[in-house]
Amino acid sequence: MPESWVNLAESLGADLHLELTGPGSRRAVLIRALRDAVRSGRLTPGTRLPPYRSLAADLGIARNTVADAYAELVAEGWLSARQGSGTRVAHRAQPLTPTRAPAHRAPVSRPTHNLLQGQPDAASFPRTAWLAAARRALTAAPHDAFGPGDPRGRPELRRALADYLARTRGVRTDPERIVICSGFAHALRLLLPAVLPGPLAVESYGLPFHRHLLATAGLRTHPLGIDEHGAVSAELAEAxxxxxxxxxPAHQFPLGVPxxxxxxxxxxxxxxxxxxxxxxxxxxxxxxxxxxxxGALQGLDPERxxxxGSVSKSLSPAVRLxxxxxxxxxxxxxxxxxxxREAWAGVTDQLxxxxxxxxxxxxxxxxxMxxxxxxxxxxxxxxxADHAPHLTVTGIAAGLHAVLQLPDGAGEPDEQAALRAARWQGLALDGLSGYRHPEATMTAHHGLxxxxxxxxxxxxxxxxxxxCRALPPLG
Incomplete structure (x- = not known):
């Protein structure tokens, strides 16, 4: 196929040179040429492309060929299409640029938009109220607060937590049964394997980081199925x-069912x-x-x-409590x-x-919040609902994330395609497959x-x- 000049005077005020050469079908060659034009910056974000009929006439190829090429580039995130505004170059039509990283680590991307789960709004940290509380706490703190202290944690915090957890979460406890740590991962490191040495049953979908901690401790994990009622507890008898x-139990992670x-x-x-x-x-x-x-499951049996818990979602992961x-x-x-004592949480933050x-x-x-x-x-x-009504949204009753489940019949390639489209739009988010236990036998879920x-x-x-620009279209 020869090189061609395409008149885009209506949108650009100039001609555009497309390299319509190389192997493949006319559709594949056109897709490659448009990608190259966007990647090189000759087609800038927001640029309106000609109607596919006009482009087909300029290139001397079938209208369906151009229409298919546009649709493919929209699905990949290079272009966006909305009724009434035509087809345009997507606002983020270039891959995320990896930064230099050590050879033993994967490249780190710098997304424009952070839609990763589990991260609170850092801009909403209550700085003024926190500073006022710190001043009052340090002013009233006894001298022994700055000595060796109790490995359980400061008694002031344990008393406050006992009252708060009883009132809001239905936890049955007293301050002597509370041990302060730096977060959930620290708690796991303290418990396993020294306190709980045996294998654990876990939910088939969960944080890979937690499974890694368990594996590092030398513990095998047995995945439990999950359905619309949460973890299938009957499978514990077979574990x-x-x-x-x-x-x-309050909000299954990441699927979101109680x-x-x-x-x-x-x-x-x-x-x-x-x-x-x-x-x-x-x-x-x-x-x-x-x-x-x-309510907390602990309220049913405090001895089992x-x-x-932690403040990483409610306040900030920077407050290591x-x-x-x-x-x-x-x-x-x-x-x-x-x-x-080096493993203890800081006294000033506790107070x-x-x-x-x-x-x-x-x-x-x-x-x-x-x-x-x-x-x-x-x-x-x-x-x-407006842009992708064919997607099912779950896990919305609570928490800081939602799951956009792909339609029935979608598989791992469809999820990866959706994630690639998201990256083109500068989005940082995860796919469901990354949370699945490698030995899970339940039906796989795919989505964002x-x-x-x-x-x-x-x-x-x-x-x-x-x-919305990245969401996969119907079909």
Missing amino acids: KGVEAVLLT LHPDRRAAVINWARESGRYVLEDDYDGEFRYDRKPV VLHI GWMVLPDRLIDAVLEAKGE TLAEFLAHGAYDRHIRR RQRYRRRRDQLLDAV VVGYAAPSDSAFPAALEAL
Whole structure:
């Protein structure tokens, strides 16, 4: 096929040179030429392309060939198409530029929009209230607060947490059963394998990082199926040799379903009858939008459930504070595992959080952020309904993310194509397949895990527009 000049005077005021050469069908050659024009910058973001009939006439090829080429480039994220505005070069029609990285690590991309799950809005950290709490806490702190201290954590924080967790999450505890840690990962490192040495049952979909921690500790994991009622607790009877089960019962991560009351009871019965334990990851229990929060599983049996939480979602991952609410018989073993003081959380942050909780600032912050995140969730739902109504949105009753499930029959290649389109739009988000346990036998889910909390209020509309441009079209 010869080289061609295409008249784009209506949109560019100049001619555009397309290299219509090389092997392949006319459709493939045209797609390659348009990609090259965008990649080189000769077609800039927002540029309107001619109607496919006009381009077909200029090139002397069939209209369907041009129409198919446009559709393919829209699906890949190079172009965008909306009724009434024609086909244009996408606003992010170039791959993310990797930064220089060590040879043993994967390249790190710099996305324009952060829609990764599990990250709160950093711009909304309550700086003024936190600073005021820190001043009050340090002014009132006893001198022994700055000595060796208690490996359980500061008593002020443990008292405040005992009151707060009982009031908001239905946790049954007292300050002596609470051990302060740096977050959920730190809690796992303290518990496994020194305290809970055996294999664990886990949900078939969950954080790969947690599975990695368990594997590093030398522990095998047994995946449990998940359906519309949460983890299939009946499978615990077939999980031979497991010493405990790790669950996200309030809001299954990442699929978003709460554990059904009957299954909550079944898990507790399994733990009681077998003398085993339940690790409850209460990672975003405060953020429930459509009904009252689901109470903590620990409230059903404080001697069989280890309740673990942190402020990484509610406040900031930079505030390295979490807690374990433990059965009496495990406290000494956890404190022995905690060991040296270097592994303890900072005293000043502990005192500040205690003050923040005791004077209601934490409750006010949670209420404010719950309203903000709910608005963003609703905006996301409206946008998906307008631009991709064929996608099913799940996990929306709580939390900081939603799952956009691809239609029935979609597979791993479809999910990867959607992720590539998202990267072209400058989006950082994950696919569901990355959370699947490698030994899971349940039916696979495919889709996008969209975090709507991380962007600031001013940045969220642009992130939502970019997501809409990346969503896969019907069919």
